[in-house]
Amino acid sequence: MSSSPSAAPVPTYSRLLDRAMRILSQRDHSREELKRKLQLSSQRAAYLQQQENTPIPDELLEKVLDWCQESGWLNDERFTERFIQSRARKGYGPQRVRMELQQKGIGRDEINQALFDTEVDWSQCAADLAKRKFGEPLPQTWAEKSKVQRFLISKGFMMEDIQAVFRNSDD
Secondary structure, three states, X not given: OOOOOOEOOOOOHHHHHHHHHHHHHHOOOOHHHHHHHHHHHHHHHHHHOXXXXXXXXXXXXXXXXXXXXXXXXXXXXXXXXXXXXXXXXXXOOHHHHHXXXXXXXXXXXXXXXXXXXXXXXXHHHHHHHHHHHHOOOOOOOHHHHHHHHHHXXXXXXXXXXXXXXXXXXXX
């Protein structure tokens, strides 16, 4: 008798759909992010059962993703809008948000359009964050201003938004 691990069974459509619905019930996901999570879930299950990982067939995965999309559970546009709003509330700028959306599989054109359409005032977000971190009035010496600037750059804000923070605080 061999002690080699057996191949894990390929998940059925209904099991894969059930897993997708459980993931989407927690929060919105991009199509690419959900695809990765479903694949990871399958790999994890095979590992825990000490079985050889059998990849989910692309056709099955696409069928589940298409159903989720057609049913309104999966919507990259809605996901992108909500993600931008959420990250802006947490103090992140448009550059950081852009990078994170790209990592989640959202296309460059979709990101550009969503950032253009958003009602987020990035200059105001940068000002609010700077005031929370460094207090009011904002620092006035060059060394202190550069510290604020570096902090805001690290959070993903654009230089024009950072300059607006100091322009508006001088009033």
